[in-house]
Amino acid sequence: MSREQRQERDQADEPGLRLVGHIGTELLRHEDGSVTSWCALRPDLADATGALLPGCLAFIVDGSGGLVTGLAxxxxxxxxxxxxxxxxxRVTVGPARTEARVVRRGRGTVTAEIMVFDEGDDDRAVGVATLTSAVLTPDFEAPGAAYPVGRRVGHGTPDIDATPIREWLGLETxxxxxxxALRPEICNPWGILHGGATCLLAEAAAEAVVGGPPGSLRDLLVRFVAPARVGPIxxxxxxIGRRPDDTVVQIEVRDVGADGRLTALATASVGALSPT
Structure with a gap:
């Protein structure tokens, strides 16, 4: 293992980065402040058809959108x-690639637009997202320095655990x-449940109530209203209703160990989506 791979492994073992390391994302910061990210299409991140789970797409959107807004x-x-x-x-060839850019920097919030592509399928567009972040004063060193302009920074190593992502998370439906259950590996640097993990949890809940197979999520809107710090979540x-091609679902995410506090509200649509 090279020195660079060891550094990436060690970084991925830090609290708040273990989930990122497990999924194995790569990020590239550009001089104009935009961020490109990649996620390989691996069996442990895919549904039964071999396509990347939409929840994993939401995860990398959260990661690239979080980085681009954080840098701003x-x-x-x-x-x-x-x-x-x-x-x-759907991402059927891979890797998935996102292109994130800031569209508004306010005093207390930063908003980004993120385009999603299947890079291995002639850069076919598979989705678009918006993400808004709240600006806070951290009690840790802001990680911007870990992403120098022009350097592609990877999380994880070639020997990434191949346990299916939902099983690795400990998701039960x-x-x-x-x-x-909440554990350090799936928390962010603030010590709260990672936003990407919340997306994967909401995806599984939406599919469960509809009876759809993993990978049938079409759209996902998540509003984070309070930190999830205790668990279980x-x-x-x-x-909510059914349409010809999909079913609309409302999801409440609560921290049971914190008196059932509402931590996120999500709306999702579940239904078959053409791979192309």
Whole structure:
């Protein structure tokens, strides 16, 4: 293993980066402040058809959007306050690639637009997202320096654990939702449940209540309303209505160990989506 790979492994083992390291994203900061990210299409991140799970797309959108908005806020840093992902296709070849840019920097918030592509399929567009982050003063060193301009920074190593992502997260599903136990590996640097993990939890809950197979998520809107710090974290889903091609679901995410505090509200559509 090279020195660079060891550094990336060690970074991915730090609290707040273990989930990022498990998924194995790569990020590239550009001189204009925009950020490109990649995520390989691996069996442990895919559904039964071999396409990348939409929840993993939401995860890398959260990561690239969080980085691009965080860099715009330095010396402060950010937490995601809302994420809206709309899909028009599936990542079937890979890697998935996102292009994130800041569209507004306000005093207390930063908003980004993120385009999503299947790079291996002639850069076919598969989705678009917007993400808004709240600006906060961190009690840790803002990680902007870890992403120098022009350097492609990877998380994880070639020997990434091949356990399916939902199993690795400890996701458990019921007819009406999904849950997971909170542990350091799936928290962000603030010590709260990673926004990308919340997206994967909401995805599983939406599919469970509809009865759809993994990978049937079409759109996902998540609004983060309070930190999830204790656990277990439970996502309870309910069907709002059905349309010809999909079912619309509302999801409440609560921190059971914190008196059932509401931590996120999500709306999702679940239904078959053409790969192309």
């Amino acid at each position: 806020a330095v010396p402060e840093w950010v937490v995601t306050s809302d994420l809206d992902l709309r899909l028009v296709g 019921t007819a009406g939702g999904a849950s997971l 439970v996502a309870q889903a309910s069907v």
